[in-house]
Amino acid sequence: MTTALAATLAILPSLLLLLWVALRDPKRLRSRRSTTVPMTPRRRGLLASLILLPGAGLIGLSQWPAFLIWLGTVLTFGWLLVQVLARSPARVVHGD
Numbered sequence: 195m196t197t198a199l200a201a202t203l204a205i206l207p208s209l210l211l212l213l214w215v216a217l218r219d220p221k222r223l224r225s226r227r228s229t230t231v232p233m234t235p236r237r238r239g240l241l242a243s244l245i246l247l248p249g250a251g252l253i254g255l256s257q258w259p260a261f262l263i264w265l266g267t268v269l270t271f272g273w274l275l276v277q278v279l280a281r282s283p284a285r286v287v288h289g290d
Contacts, residue, residue: 200260201267204248208268211245216275 216222220232233241245268252261 195255195257197257197259197263200252200255200257201263204252204260204264205267208245208248208264209271211241212268212272213275215241215245216272216279222279 215233215238218230218233223230223232249261249264249268252258252264
């Protein structure tokens with residue numbers, strides 16, 4: 195299996211699960227006053243484990259370059275997801 199194929203096969207499920215967890219985050223839903231039911235902590239923990247599972251698979255297959263690509267992609271996507279989903283806070287002006 196090539197590095198690119200191994201990395202792609204590991205990245206896709208991780209990103210989809212990460213998106214699912216981010217969209218059902220209790221703090222984000224509460225701050226937006228959404229009526230969507232948040233995930234339970236147990237389900238979030240299970241999904242977090244599943245997000246990391248493809249990386250463990252790459253390690254088990256000794257696909258180290260693919261693992262590094264997977265790790266960088268998932269971390270970057272997670273960071274970008276936080277930035278995109280973040281609600282712009284109201285600016286507070288402190289008077290003297």
